[in-house]
Amino acid sequence: MLNELALFVSIVETGSLRAAAEKASIPAPTLTRRLQKLEQHLGCRLLHRSARRMTPTREGWQYYEQCRPLVHSLLQATAKLDVTLHQVSGLIRVLAPADLANDNLAPAWISFLERYPEVRLELELDNYTQDLIGSGADVAIRVGAQPDSLLNLRKLGQAKEVILVASPGYLAKYGMPDSLDELRLRDLVISAPLSTWALRHIQSGETVRWQPQGKICVNSVSLALHAVLSGLGILLCPMSLCHNQLRRGELVPVLPQWQGAAREIYAVWSQQRYVPARVRALIEHLADFCQQDPQLMM
Missing domain, CATH: 1.10.10.10 (Winged helix-like DNA-binding domain superfamily/Winged helix DNA-binding domain)
Structure with missing residues (x-):
């Protein structure tokens, strides 16, 4: 009609x-x-x-x-x-982990806005998983397995290594632990969402999983790194977030034969919504960016 x-x-x-x-x-x-x-x-x-x-x-x-x-x-x-x-214009609301968004992905937000000047980004950063649908956000960046079948997802990249690190000053004062049993007795720094430590021996394949009691526990890897750099203890940390400190010698690997599993990085969005061009463009941009970053590429 x-x-x-x-x-x-x-x-x-x-x-x-x-x-x-x-x-x-x-x-x-x-x-x-x-x-x-x-x-x-x-x-x-x-x-x-x-x-x-x-x-x-x-x-x-x-x-x-x-x-x-x-x-x-x-x-x-x-x-x-x-x-x-x-058209690639208008507002995009994004939920993302604070540490990943502030560190590895920081240049990606800038380059996206430079490429698409008609877009406005609203980033809500939190290291805990937020309700995508309830928040009204267009897309969320999440790390690790995604069991929610009500969401579409696109794998962007992965944090390949998760390792134990400490400062040279801490190790000079307390010594390098030579086993997991000794590690459990040390001062540990815990950062969410890695509050449960799952470590695998890279040669034998043995896997150990436990909930450590930390000297300090925070939901920010950046603050946890600051604590470790100050000599407060040993941290389980994604290599993607501490590789610069390792390269400069500010951090040292601890028990390098034990590592955490790689953690995949996804973009997720609601199945109930049509995905506007601006959101599709952001997802593609982040996927391309991750594949150019040695710490995140698959």
Whole structure:
């Protein structure tokens, strides 16, 4: 019905069936049939047909005056929606882990906004998993297994190594532990979500999992690293977040034969929503960025 109304308005405004058909990119006979269908539905003739021109009947003029603002308003709304869905512009709300977003992914947000200047980013950072659907966010960045079957997901990359680290000053004062049993007796720094330590011996394959009691426990890897750099203890940390400190010698690997499993990085979004072009562009950008980062590439 709405399509027929739009065609009728177009016929009146262009003054002929042929011009309206060309504007709508449909054959003239098709447009004629749809006009006749509209007239049958209304029970009156809307147009006087002549060889040169089509003019509205009295009822047609009345109907045109009533329909024209509605049709134009609908076309404007459709055009705005098309911009929202198909152009890379507008607001993107993102949930992301604070440490990953502030460290490894920090350059990705900047480069994305430089590439798409019409986009605005709203980042909500938290190291605990947040409710994507309840928050109203467009997309979330998550690390580790994703059991929620109600979400679509795209693997972006992975934090390949999770290792034990300590400062040279701490090790000089207390010595390097030579076993997991000795490690359990040391000062440990715990960062969520790595509050449970699952370590695998890289040669034997033996796996040990336990809930350590830390000297300090925080939900921020950056704060945990600061504590370790100050000599407070030993931390289980993704290599992607401490590789610079290791390279500069500010941190030293502890029990390097024991490592945590690689942790995958995903973009997740609701299955109940159409994904606008701006969100698809961000997901692709993050995936490309991760594959260029040696610490995150798959």
